[in-house]
Amino acid sequence: TAMLPRGRPRALGAAALLLLLLLIGFFLFRGDLDCESCEREASGGGGDPGSLPRSLTPRVLPDERPRSDAGWGYTALGQVSPTMGPYRRGEEEAAADLVSPPQLLQVAIVCAGHNSSRDVITLVKSMLFYRKNPLHLHLVTDAVARNILETLFHTWMVPAVQISFYNADELKPQVSWIPNKHYSGLYGLMKLVLPSALPPDLARVIVLDTDVTFASNIAELWALFAHFSDKQVIGLVENQSDWYLGNLWRNHRPWPALGRGFNTGVILLRLDRLRQAGWEQMWKLTATRELLTLPATSLADQDIFNAIIKEHPWLVQPLPCVWNVQLSDHTLAERCYSEASDLKVIHWNSPKKLRVKNKHVESFRNLYLTFLEYDGNLLRRELFGCPRPPPPGAEHLQRALAQLDEEDACFEFRRQQLTVHRVHITFLPHKPPPPQPHDVTLVAQLSMDRVQMLEALCRHWPGPMSLALYLTDAEAQQFLRFVETSVVLSARQDVAYHVVYREGPLYPINQLRNVALAQALTPYVFLSDIDFLPAYSLYDYLRASIKQLELGSGRKAALVVPAFETLHYRFSFPSSKAELLALLDAGSLHTFRYHEWPRGHAPTDYARWREAQAPYHVQWAADYEPYVVVPRDCPRYDPRFAGFGWNKVAHVVELDAQEYELLVLPEAFVIHLPHAPSLDISRFRSSPTYRDCLQALKDEFHQDLSRRYGAAALKYLTALQQPRGPT
DSSP: OOOOOTHHHHHHHHHHHHHHHHHHHHHHHHHHHHHHHHHHHHTTSSSOTTOOOSOOOTTSOOSOOOOTTTSOOBOGGGOBOTTSOOOOOOHHHHHHHHHSOOOOEEEEEEEOHHHHHHHHHHHHHHHHHHOOSOEEEEEEEOHHHHHHHHHHHHHHOOTTEEEEEEEHHHHHHHHTTSOBOSTTGGGGGGGGGHHHHSOTTOOEEEEEOTTEEESSOHHHHHGGGGGOOSSOOEEEEEOSSSGGGOOSSTTOOOOOOSTTOEEEEEEEEEHHHHHHTTHHHHHHHHHHHHTTTSSSBSSTHHHHHHHHHHHOGGGEEEEOGGGOEEOOTTOOTHHHHTTOSOOOEEEOOSTTGGGOOOTTHHHHHHHHHHHHSSOGGGGGOOOTTOOOOOOTTHHHHHHHHHTSOTTSTTHHHHHHHHOOOOEESSOSOOOOOOOOTTOEEEEEEEEGGGGGGHHHHHHHOOSOEEEEEEEOHHHHHHHHHHHHHOHHHHTOSSEEEEEEEOOSSSOOHHHHHHHHHHTOOSSEEEEOOTTEEEOTTHHHHHHHHHHHTTGGGTOOEEEEEOEEEOSOSSOOOOSSHHHHHHHHHHTSOEETTTTTOGGGTGGGOHHHHHHOSSOEEOOOOTTOOOEEEEETTSOOOOTTOOSSSSHHHHHHHHHHHTTOEEEEOTTOOEEEOOOOOOHHHHHHHHOHHHHHHHHHHHHHHHHHHHHHHGGGGHHHHHHHTSOOOOO
């Protein structure tokens, strides 16, 4: 075979390289032309004059109209054809995204009640998991949901998330005239009034039902605004059932709709255009006309949206089906997800929710459960390249954390003091007790390993309770199922459960107590622990004692409830003081911690209590830690004490410093039940470092007392310096 000259391969290589460079230049130049075209549209030279800026995030697309080779292809049910790719992106667009800050995306959600508040958190978790943009959540809520969600988002401290609340009760008169058979009630109609309820300068918003779950970046959904024509104002996915086709059963008369109609679980709204078009008059006239022949809406706002679209079909921009995969009982969604490779939003639009009948429901349920039980603390991550102010208090916390020395033996105690725990108050439905001047709420805290004690506590205490639970996100769902399946617990609507989500190695006992205490709604609180059972008569006795002692007249008193313990897992609970004394004499009961730490309850003077017929005064003494009934506005617990040791002692010191009388009640008692020792008490007993750190916290506590109470705090310091045994 003839040999080629040596220089020829090099020449061929150079020519190939030159051709490659020319091709790259051609495509880059073509991309520039494309971008110039879309910029002309955005600036008013054609298309939508209100288009968004071209650079959003790496997943937000430029404001270009779809071409035949790059747009969405629609098949049955408006689904995206799997052969049609997403919008094209050029390298220069990605480069611009790296320079331009991500755009703020606007999202509106209607949320009312305890259960809906839990649902919206799962939705928000799924959004936060995939998002690359800052979000502004517009939440239309009732008073219950606002109270829950304000606390939750304030303590969640997620970067680049703004929250605005709107009072649903103020919007009710605008929709209350519409009869609605849907289980969502009046709240299911409130999406109709969003154009007038949201700020007038807000031009675009994504509207979501609380029962949707994201499986993709919400910025991709926002990018679909770029596909609206000049006249389109609403983006919707086609309804994935035959509901609006009628004839599902005899006398089935749905509201008018275009074909199968559209589902309103996910909506893109051009608010500016809706306002200009007279949206409020439009939907009210349509609803009034249809209600002349139809008795009520069956699917809430969705019926009215569809009636309007039937009359004005040019208003709607159909969205790819993957943005609202509807899992109702008779869904046709399989036509969508059997062909699409990438589902975006799952919608549990059946009253049965996760129990809906669908042969693929297990896969969708697993996606939902992933976010339901996902650790929300992990979603506090920063958005890089997003110059948004941090959540309130975050900068101060970051500076304080930066000053901690990780080599300090007490580092975990110091860090625990600076930890802000996510708090979900009234995690389950709760009915506040009717106001009564002498009513008492039992306040306590617990973790998952003490949940089994709740049923016995409910049997012993018939009054209101405020309980803080220290749980992971997954444990919170286990707890929910435990309550729902318990005949005793599910029957109690006056028990408020507040979930404080786990973070850090120490049990934040006093932070938990403060959460439960802050949510008590009665004038007085009984500060107890979850492993104590009160006397059956204690609730009524405490209310009578408060009235008899006239504590409501401004008298500052802490009523001491004597504490006892049994070492038997099974024993007959005494129904009276006389029965308790008999068990005490028989050795079946003991005064609480008599063998381990008598100083903690010795000032109660159990010998005097045996004979007492009336309340009696006792004096504060070092390490005294009784269980007390106090006014709801009493001093809060010192949150620096986490884990085991001195958490109640410090609180009783504070009560004494503020001149609360200590009055022991002669007929009151609680009994401690045996259980395995906690991890923190085991660490206290086995670790000298743990005990040294606790001593350091005590010293700091006394220094703070001296600053606040001056010379009056000297007695506490003197008592602390006296020799004593273990704490």
